[in-house]
Amino acid sequence: DEEYEHRDAQRLGGFRSLLSVPMFHRDEVIGVLSVFRTDLRPFTEDEVDRLSMFAEQAALATVTSQLAASVEHQRVELARFPPQQVADLISSPGGQKLLEGHRSEITVVFVDIRGFTEFSALAEPEEVISVLREYHREMGAHVTEQEGTLGGFQGDGLMVYFNDPYPVVDHARRAVLMARGMQDGFVPLAETWRTQGFQLGLGVGIATGYATLGRIGYEGRYDYTPIGTTVNLAARLCDKAGAGTILASQKTIAAADVDATLLADPLELKGIPQPVPVYEV
Known part of the structure; x- marks a missing residue:
């Protein structure tokens, strides 16, 4: 041709x-x-x-x-988003839009080991890693059981939130149940560690309210996380919670409908302009 x-x-x-x-x-x-x-x-x-x-x-x-x-x-x-719920979100209709940022009512829980700083300074690195693995395994089981979204591990601290990216009708109550389960599950761990010479306890802070959620980070490493006053309040309550203690905001207790004791005096918390009524669960 x-x-x-x-x-x-x-x-x-x-x-x-x-x-x-x-x-x-x-x-x-x-x-x-x-x-x-x-x-x-x-x-x-x-x-x-x-x-x-x-x-x-x-x-x-x-x-x-x-x-x-x-x-x-x-x-x-x-894979850049640790929680499985976020992985499901990005594949869902409208998921990308949600990642760009939105407001939602959530319940936020912060958990932290008391005595961990002193422990990590004195213990061998292998002992620290062993304790963290046992701790994360136990805490993670309660997160999964109550269908929370794990915001991530930060050494001995972790953040969990409820009602986003998928709705949880009784999110405040589930958060309280999770915190109680964590405290109960921490007891035998603490006993085991005590026999090894480590004095460790668990403090928990819970707050309910609106927050802005979306993707933050940079190319190659993104996180999906909540930000706002509710998150800050939960973190500050965790800071105030002693070993074996769960502190919760007034809104959390009202929404969760659980037995709790109102502290005698409102707490002054860093970053919160007014003293806050706080309940011990």
Whole structure:
């Protein structure tokens, strides 16, 4: 064929007859399927029809493969977000918009080991890692049981929040139940560590209210986290909570409908302009 322009390809391929059909998806050409012969012989109509059928199947397979690659890309993105709930969120309809930032009523829980700073300064590194592993394993079980979202581990401290990225109707109550379970589960751990000479306890702070949630970080490492006064309040209550103590905000107790004791005096907390009524659970 004098009009055929790809002479170099013909010489490299060694073909004398070539048949190419387009691959369509939604009326858009996404590729070309070609077959060739090394002898000079025209293709029959049946062969053209068969190749066209294969081209349709190849187009469907290509689109499916691209979709799978897109999902895998999303999964890679999800790996940057520790909580599984956030991984599910980004694959959901409207998930990307939520990651950009939104407000939601949540309950936030901060948990921290009392005596850990002194312990880590005196203990061997292997002992510190062993304690943290046992602690994280026990705390994580209660997070999962009550369907909380783990905001991340920070050494001996951790943050958990409820009612985002998916709704939890009784989020305040679940947070309190989780905190109680954590305290109960911490007791045998503390006893074991005490026999090894380590005096450790657990303090917990809980607050309920509105917060802004979304993606923060940088390319290669993103976190999905809440920010705002509610988060700060929970963190400050945790700071005030002694070993074996759970401190909760007034709004948390009202929403959770659990027995709690109002402290005699409101607490002055860093970053909170007015003294805060606080309950011990």
